[in-house]
Amino acid sequence: MNAAVMEAVADKVGYENNKLHKRLCRLVGQAIGDFNMIEDGDKVMVCLSGGKDSYALLDILMTLRERAPIKFDLIAVNLDQKQPNFPEHILPAYLEKLGIPFHIENQDTYSIVKRLIPEGKTTCSLCSRLRRGILYRVADELGCNKIALGHHRDDILETFFLNMFFGGKLKGMPAKLVSDDGKHMVIRPMAYVKEADTMRYAEVKGFPIIPCDLCGSQENLQRKQIKNMMREWDKKTPGRCENIFSALSTVVPSHLMDREMFGFTNLKTDGIANPLGDIAFDEEPCSTPATGIGTITLQRE
Numbered sequence: 001m002n003a004a005v006m007e008a009v010a011d012k013v014g015y016e017n018n019k020l021h022k023r024l025c026r027l028v029g030q031a032i033g034d035f036n037m038i039e040d041g042d043k044v045m046v047c048l049s050g051g052k053d054s055y056a057l058l059d060i061l062m063t064l065r066e067r068a069p070i071k072f073d074l075i076a077v078n079l080d081q082k083q084p085n086f087p088e089h090i091l092p093a094y095l096e097k098l099g100i101p102f103h104i105e106n107q108d109t110y111s112i113v114k115r116l117i118p119e120g121k122t123t124c125s126l127c128s129r130l131r132r133g134i135l136y137r138v139a140d141e142l143g144c145n146k147i148a149l150g151h152h153r154d155d156i157l158e159t160f161f162l163n164m165f166f167g168g169k170l171k172g173m174p175a176k177l178v179s180d181d182g183k184h185m186v187i188r189p190m191a192y193v194k195e196a197d198t199m200r201y202a203e204v205k206g207f208p209i210i211p212c213d214l215c216g217s218q219e220n221l222q223r224k225q226i227k228n229m230m231r232e233w234d235k236k237t238p239g240r241c242e243n244i245f246s247a248l249s250t251v252v253p254s255h256l257m258d259r260e261m262f263g264f265t266n267l268k269t270d271g272i273a274n275p276l277g278d279i280a281f282d283e284e285p286c287s288t289p290a291t292g293i294g295t296i297t298l299q300r301e
């Protein structure tokens, strides 16, 4: 490859990387705005696991803080769970270089999990529960009123399918919630970001990734199945995951079956025609907003 070609390739790569950074900032900013995640005067504890998503979250929040018309503080927190071979120097070195306040919390949850969970069983749920309790306490000690987690769009979709396929519930992962101890606001500013983008961003930025399987736990089999299903969809029917994600924020309770959510039992006729009302007997058009494919007519079985 001659010099001119190499320069053109480098320009193209630089342009694409810049676009990716802009897209991440736009999507994170949009989620923060849509859900009013961060307000003036907030102190946000950013949970940093050493994985690609939490590195991306911290990086983008730091950019947005510089540009935001409001003032908020960020503090990065890592919980060192004392997994064997955890490279404990990596995060402090990275965070010192960034010049951001940080706290490393040392708690040997690894031994607790190993003691309580029989060999061969998945340890992630107990591990996350222990981690959650510790992080709430640390947030209190650091005076943080918000806790930011790095979950992204694909995590939310996977959780939605897991709950539906294996738990019989229409339930995803909220972008904003009050913690189960009632004291903290937990936010997921990466809720609109695709995992593929955080993967690429991690490569571009050269984040010093620390794997989450140092404890020897295998990825949950059901989650693996869901991931594979979504990967296949992305290949064979692009746009489907986008549509399903968009459906999560366009819920029509009157057309589902939850009697708590919609008052079916007390539903009354009022005799007033509504031109925008429901059509009981005709075929309904099904529009597909995310892909722009247009209108599909549902077929009767």
Ligand code: SF4
Pocket (backbone or CB within 6 Å): 081, 113, 123, 124, 125, 127, 128, 212, 213, 214, 215, 216, 217
């Ligand atoms: S992989 Fe290990 S460290 Fe990560 S959540 Fe599961 S049990 Fe915890």
